[in-house]
Structure formats: structure tokens, C-alpha cells
Amino acid sequence: MQVTESIILLIYLIAMTLMGIYFYRRARRSENDYFTAGQSINTFIGAFAIFAAVASSSSLMGAVGSGVALGVPYFFTYAFGVIAILPFSMFLVSGQIRRAGVKTLPEFFNQRFGKPVQIVSAAVVVIGMTFYMVPQLTASGLIGSHVLGIDYKTAVVVLGLGFTLYAALGGMWAITYTDLIQGSSMLIGIVILALFIMVDHNGVVSLINDAMAVDPAFGDITQPWMSYFGLFIAFLWFGIISPSVVMRNFASRDARTARHSAMWACLLYLTLFIAGFFVTAAGASMGIVESLDNTDMIFVSVIEQYLPAILGGIMLAGLMAAIMSSADAMLLAISAGIAHDIYKEHINPKASERFVTGLGLIVMIAASIVGILIAIDPPGLIAVMVGWVGGFLLSAFGFPIVLGIWWKRANMLGALTGMLGGSIVFLILIIGRWLPTNAEPIIAAPISLLLMIVVSLMTEPPSQETQAKVDYYHTHLENR
Amino acid sequence: MTSRSKFRDPGFILTIVLIVYAAIVFIWWPTDIYMLEISLVAWLMFAGLFFWFLLAIIYSVWIEKIESRR
Numbered sequence: 001m002q003v004t005e006s007i008i009l010l011i012y013l014i015a016m017t018l019m020g021i022y023f024y025r026r027a028r029r030s031e032n033d034y035f036t037a038g039q040s041i042n043t044f045i046g047a048f049a050i051f052a053a054v055a056s057s058s059s060l061m062g063a064v065g066s067g068v069a070l071g072v073p074y075f076f077t078y079a080f081g082v083i084a085i086l087p088f089s090m091f092l093v094s095g096q097i098r099r100a101g102v103k104t105l106p107e108f109f110n111q112r113f114g115k116p117v118q119i120v121s122a123a124v125v126v127i128g129m130t131f132y133m134v135p136q137l138t139a140s141g142l143i144g145s146h147v148l149g150i151d152y153k154t155a156v157v158v159l160g161l162g163f164t165l166y167a168a169l170g171g172m173w174a175i176t177y178t179d180l181i182q183g184s185s186m187l188i189g190i191v192i193l194a195l196f197i198m199v200d201h202n203g204v205v206s207l208i209n210d211a212m213a214v215d216p217a218f219g220d221i222t223q224p225w226m227s228y229f230g231l232f233i234a235f236l237w238f239g240i241i242s243p244s245v246v247m248r249n250f251a252s253r254d255a256r257t258a259r260h261s262a263m264w265a266c267l268l269y270l271t272l273f274i275a276g277f278f279v280t281a282a283g284a285s286m287g288i289v290e291s292l293d294n295t296d297m298i299f300v301s302v303i304e305q306y307l308p309a310i311l312g313g314i315m316l317a318g319l320m321a322a323i324m325s326s327a328d329a330m331l332l333a334i335s336a337g338i339a340h341d342i343y344k345e346h347i348n349p350k351a352s353e354r355f356v357t358g359l360g361l362i363v364m365i366a367a368s369i370v371g372i373l374i375a376i377d378p379p380g381l382i383a384v385m386v387g388w389v390g391g392f393l394l395s396a397f398g399f400p401i402v403l404g405i406w407w408k409r410a411n412m413l414g415a416l417t418g419m420l421g422g423s424i425v426f427l428i429l430i431i432g433r434w435l436p437t438n439a440e441p442i443i444a445a446p447i448s449l450l451l452m453i454v455v456s457l458m459t460e461p462p463s464q465e466t467q468a469k470v471d472y473y474h475t476h477l478e479n480r
Numbered sequence: 481m482t483s484r485s486k487f488r489d490p491g492f493i494l495t496i497v498l499i500v501y502a503a504i505v506f507i508w509w510p511t512d513i514y515m516l517e518i519s520l521v522a523w524l525m526f527a528g529l530f531f532w533f534l535l536a537i538i539y540s541v542w543i544e545k546i547e548s549r550r
Contacts, residue, residue, distance in 0.1 A: 073519050075522075076529075087494070087535045090540075091535075212517050220511075259540055270529055474489065
């Protein structure tokens with residue numbers, strides 16, 4: 001057990017839990033408060049909230065681990081796709097979907113296409129987000145067991161329930177304000193680590209040379225082209241297809257704030273990945289990747305090699321922050337999918353707001369337990385698991401969302417066929433294992449697009465009222 | 481709003497710009513050219529990180545101009 005690091009990690013966990021308790025009353029006031037923080041989040045807080053929701057264990061541990069194992073071009077493919085998330089979603093959906101005035105992604109599908117699409121999309125959200133929690137919990141278990149000196153399973157349970165507690169109690173209010181602390185701690189931590197690495201290696205060129213001396217293939221393309229392209233595509237779409245990220249737009253004060261938050265989050269992410277490059281090169285220069293049981297743990301090895309104990313503890317808390325700030329957003333998406341989109345909309349429309357937020361709290365705890373049970377024996381590497389979920393959500397949601405906003409002629413049957421067709425083809429490709437890792441959405445997403453266009457054109461167009469809504473999503477185009 | 485005005489939307493135009501840059505990287509895919517012993521592919525992607533942020537700024541400014549005309 002590492003005493004200093006453990007104390008810092010525990011202080012961090014207690015601080016997050018106290019924030020959950022602080023926001024408990026405010027969050028339980030209404031559904032709007034619990035799921036979207038009263039739609040009152042400003043640009044500064046919103047930028048950190050989006051940044052922290054997108055930056056997960058895969059951004060830090062997964063990207064650095066795969067960069068050390070597979071070469072720096074793989075790391076930059078990660079960065080290339082992940083940073084493009086924010087402008088890509090800004091251009092295509094952020095302002096428009098905020099203008100729809102909904103609380104959840106399935107509610108948007110209901111507004112645009114009707115109830116059947118809402119039910120299917122709520123099911124996709126619950127399944128996708130539950131599985132997306134698994135790599136986050138796996139990462140927290142790896143760090144927790146390493147630092148606290150407890151076994152992996154205990155670490156997964158303790159840390160998993162830790163972030164569930166504040167998220168369930170404080171809803172989007174607690175999640176957004178803990179994001180501010182989590183986003184800044186991971187950013188400050190990794191910048192300090194990068195500075196220590198630079199000083200230790202006497203500059204960038206020397207650092208690259210040190211990495212090359214240990215691993216001559218560090219600068220090479222080591223995987224098939226399709227692996228890089230599939231990774232880029234899966235990440236590029238993530239800001240559009242991940243309910244946990246899209247919900248941050250709903251929490252913004254207005255469409256303008258949502259846009260500005262995404263723009264500044266892009267700068268925060270850019271800083272994170274530039275610092276991440278130094279960590280990757282330092283990891284390669286250590287030459288220990290072959291001796292590690294799990295390459296995702298190379299980040300922790302770099303922290304221990306370059307930072308003194310107190311700074312190391314802060315950086316490890318930053319890593320935990322990256323994990324928790326994404327996992328809590330996923331929990332909220334699952335909670336909203338069941339409590340709001342299925343129970344309130346279809347089972348008991350007369351349910352009181354207090355009952356729905358209470359149900360949301362219970363759903364979060366239940367979803368967390370399911371995620372923990374899967375994460376105790378995880379099915380793969382963090383980066384691969386993230387790629388699976390990203391690919392599944394892209395194949396199911398990508399084109400129904402974009403065409404729903406940009407194409408008036410898209411209708412309910414088209415969206416339903418595209419959503420089901422894309423997700424079924426994706427699952428067949430995963431089970432069949434005919435393609436390189438993470439390349440499945442390259443086939444499944446275009447099939448979803450094709451099905452949606454063909455079926456929409458073969459069936460009745462949406463009502464004039466629905467088409468007028470599509471116009472309203474683009475109201476900034478008026479008076480041109 | 482007509483379909484034509486949607487094609488003139490800053491979001492639509494900048495999405496095309498983003499896709500064109502990514503397409504250049506993935507279609508050219510210069511695996512045999514190196515700078516500082518690192519494949520040019522990685523450097524093109526590194527430059528792309530700054531280009532994405534630049535596009536985000538351009539979009540924000542462009543939309544502000546349109547909204548200020550309303």
C-alpha cells in the first residue's frame with residue numbers, strides 16, 4: 001500500500017461524496033433538476049462538464065497504453081478522433097438538439113420520430129451505457145488495487161459504489177460540479193507530469209530519441225490501416241451518439257452556451273492530449289511494457305517513475321477523476337432512460353416528479369451493481385471495450401440523430417429500421433470476428449444510413465408539424 | 481428554411497472541411513515518410529488536433545455573426 005497516494009485518493013473520494021450530499025435536496029426538487037441541472041449551466045462550468053464527460057479512462061490510460069504498445073501513430077489516431085468529437089458535434093447537433101428543449105436523447109427521438117423510436121433508443125441507451133461503465137470500472141479497479149494495496153475485485157466494488165453514491169444522490173447538479181473539480185485535477189495533474197518528464201529528458205527531441213532507443217518501432221505504423229480508420233470513426237461520432245455526452249447540451253443555459261462550452265472543452269482536451277504525448281513517449285522510454293500484465297497500467301508506472309509521492313497521489317486522483325466523471329454521466333443516462341423515458345413516458349405518465357427522481361436514484365444503484373459484476377472479470381482491454389460500445393452506439397444512433405436534425409423527410413419507420421438494422425449488423429460482425437478490432441462500425445453504420453434513407457423514402461413523409469420542428473432546430477438560419 | 485440554406489449552414493460547411501482533412505490523412509496515408517523518426521501520418525494527425533480547435537473557433541464566430549443579424 002502506498003500511504004501518501006492512498007490518503008490523497010481517499011480525501012478525493014470523500015470530497016466527491018460530500019458534494020453529492022450537498023446537492024441532494026436541489027436535485028430532488030424536479031426531474032429537470034435531477035436529469036439536466038435545471039438547464040442552467042454556464043459556459044465555464046459547461047466546458048469542464050463536457051471535457052470531463054468525454055475524457056475517460058480510455059483518453060488517458062487507454063490512449064497512452066495503446067500508444068506505448070502499438071506506436072505513437074496509434075496514440076495520435078486516438079487524439080485525432082477524440083478531439084474532433086467536439087467540433088463535429090458542435091457543427092451537427094449541439095445547438096440544434098439543445099433548441100429541441102428535451103431532457104434526454106430518447107425524448108428527442110420521441111419528439112422527432114414518435115414513441116416506438118423512443119422505446120428502442122431507451123433500450124439501446126441502457127444496454128450501451130451499462131457496458132460502457134465496464135471499462136471505466138476496470139480502470140478504477142486497476143488503479144485502486146495498485147495504490148490501496150487491496151485486491152482488484154474489492155477495488156472495483158469500493159470505487160464503483162463510491163462514484164455511484166454522489167451521482168445517485170446529487171443527480172446532474174452533483175455530476176456537473178464534481179466535473180469542474182475532476183476536469184481541472186486531471187488537466188493540472190497531467191500538465192505537471194509532462195513538465196517533470198520534459199525536465200528529466202532535457203526536452204522533446206531528446207525524449208523522442210530516448211523512446212526510439214528502447215523501442216525502434218515507436219514511430220511506425222504497426223497495425224492494419226482499417227484499425228486506425230475504425231478507431232478514428234468510432235471516436236469522431238462519440239459526441240453525437242453517446243447519451244452521457246449529449247445530455248451535457250441539455251444542461252446548458254441555452255444553445256449559445258452549449259456551443260461555447262463545446263468550443264472551450266475542445267481546448268481543454270487539446271491540452272490533455274499534448275501532455276499525453278509526453279507521457280506516452282516516457283512510457284516507451286521505460287522499456288517495461290513487455291513485463292506488464294496489462295499495458296493500460298503503463299500510465300501508473302510513468303507516474304511512479306517521474307513524480308514525487310504527493311504529486312503522484314494528485315495525478316492518480318486525476319486518473320480516478322477521469323474515470324468517475326465519465327462513469328457518473330453514463331449512470332445518469334441509464335437512470336434517465338429507465339425512469340424518465342420508459343417509466344414516466346409509457347408506464348405511469350401521472351407519476352410525481354419526486355417519485356421519478358427517486359426511481360432514477362434506485363436505477364443508478366442497480367445499474368452500477370450490474371456494471372461492477374461484469375467488471376470483476378472484464379472481457380478485454382480498456383481501449384477495445386470502449387471501441388465496442390462506441391461502435392455499437394454509432395451503428396444504432398449515428399444516422400438517426402443526424403438525419404433527424406438535418407433531413408425533414410426522415411420518418412419513424414426509417415429511423416426505427418436504421419437503428420435496429422445498424423445495431424443488429426454490428427452485433428453479427430462482433431460475434432463473427434471477420435474484421436480487425438474496432439472496424440465493425442465501418443460496415444454497420446453505412447448499412448444503418450442506407451436503411452434509414454431507403455425506408456423513409458418508401459413510406460409516408462412526417463407530418464407538417466414534425467417538419468416545422470426540424471426547421472425550428474435550425475432557427476439561427478432565419479433572416480439569411 | 482429551404483434545403484439550399486441548410487447547405488449554406490456554417491455547421492454543414494465546416495463538417496465538409498473536417499471530413500476533407502481527415503480524408504486527406506487516411507487516403508494519402510504516407511507511412512514511408514518520417515520526421516524525427518516518427519511517421520508523417522502521426523504528424524498530420526498532430527497538426528489536425530490544432531486544426532479541429534481552429535474550426536471550433538471559426539464556427540462560434542460565424543454563428544455569432546448570423547445571430548447578431550437577427
